[in-house]
Amino acid sequence: xxxxxxxxxxxxxxxxxxxxxxxDESTRMEHALRxxxxxxxxxxxPALVDALAATGWVDVPTAARLLPCFRHFxxxxxxxxxxxxxxxxxxxxxxxFRQRIGRVMEDLTGSAAxxxxxxxxxxxxxxxxxxxxxxxxxxxxLTLGGEAAKAVAAAAEEMPDALVIVARNFQEGTAGQxxxxxxxxxxxxxxxxxxxxLGIRATTLRYQPAPERVIRLLGSGRPLRSRDVATLGxxx
Numbered sequence: 001x002x003x004x005x006x007x008x009x010x011x012x013x014x015x016x017x018x019x020x021x022x023x024d025e026s027t028r029m030e031h032a033l034r035x036x037x038x039x040x041x042x043x044x045x046p047a048l049v050d051a052l053a054a055t056g057w058v059d060v061p062t063a064a065r066l067l068p069c070f071r072h073f074x075x076x077x078x079x080x081x082x083x084x085x086x087x088x089x090x091x092x093x094x095x096x097f098r099q100r101i102g103r104v105m106e107d108l109t110g111s112a113a114x115x116x117x118x119x120x121x122x123x124x125x126x127x128x129x130x131x132x133x134x135x136x137x138x139x140x141x142l143t144l145g146g147e148a149a150k151a152v153a154a155a156a157e158e159m160p161d162a163l164v165i166v167a168r169n170f171q172e173g174t175a176g177q178x179x180x181x182x183x184x185x186x187x188x189x190x191x192x193x194x195x196x197x198l199g200i201r202a203t204t205l206r207y208q209p210a211p212e213r214v215i216r217l218l219g220s221g222r223p224l225r226s227r228d229v230a231t232l233g234x235x236x
Contacts, residue, residue: 016055028057029066030073037075038082039100042107076205079103080198087138087168087194097138098123101166104201105134108218109211118154119147127211132162132218142167144177152178156187162219163189166197175223188221196224203232 016035022028032055036043043051052063083104086097098114098121105112105125109132112125123134133155137148144152144165155163165178170191178189192200204214209232217228 016057025058025062025066026069029063029070031055032057032063033070033073033075034078034082037073037078039079040103041075041079042103043075076202080202083198084194088140089138091138093138095121098136101134101136101197104197107201108204108214111211117158118151120151122151122155125215127215130161130212130215130219132164132215133158133160134164134166136166138168140168141171142169143171143174144181149177149181152181152189156182156185156189159185159187161188162215163187164218165189165191166194167191169193170223188219190218190220191223192218196226196229199226199229200224200232203229207233209233 023031029052032052035055035057036048036051040051049060049063049067052058052067053060058066079100083097083100086093086100089097102112102114102123105123109125109127111127112123115122115124115133117133117135120135123136125132125134135148135151135155142148142165152163152165163182165174170193175191178191182189200214200217203209213232217224217232220228
């Protein structure tokens with residue numbers, strides 16, 4: 001598999017454009033926290049303060065002073081809620097959705113980057129010798145046709161250890177479509193809903209399974225279920 005792409009440390013956080021600060025400093029601080037958490041929930045300490053100031057809603061001294069007052073703010077929870085919201089929005093949210101899916105994959109495997117396959121933007125991830133590719137679509141009841149089908153075929157040519165398709169949810173026949181597109185290829189195609197992927201992220205952050213275990217799960221070659229996520233919490 002050819003590995004190339006843009007690391008997420010370079011692409012995820014962007015300040016809001018054309019948004020004027022409103023409300024008192026506490027309200028502006030909460031807006032800034034929500035903006036940053038939706039994109040970079042892992043930030044803490046000086047890096048978080050700098051990111052909050054970069055939104056333009058608070059300056060560095062204000063962010064540093066107020067941050068202890070928001071110690072109960074759950075950045076991971078807000079990130080998950082924001083990603084679920086994006087998953088409904090369709091093509092207009094595709095770029096931002098894929099970037100945030102990339103953040104999830106980085107959390108899961110420790111290494112992820114934005115790349116392209118055919119005419120589609122994708123997320124490439126890996127750990128050790130195992131590498132995979134994600135095609136992510138902010139759609140409800142996704143089916144694999146048109147450009148998505150071309151992207152699946154092109155991705156299969158790279159022979160990844162895991163080819164993951166992510167959407168809000170899938171039509172009943174999508175698993176059969178994926179199997180047909182991959183027929184005759186030794187590429188495991190796995191369908192993962194946004195909610196299930198967030199469940200994998202939450203379990204991984206809590207139990208810290210080896211990235212290779214996560215990639216093996218993502219390379220199951222079938223639609224994943226909640227019971228599959230639970231296996232990541234097991235010690236073996």
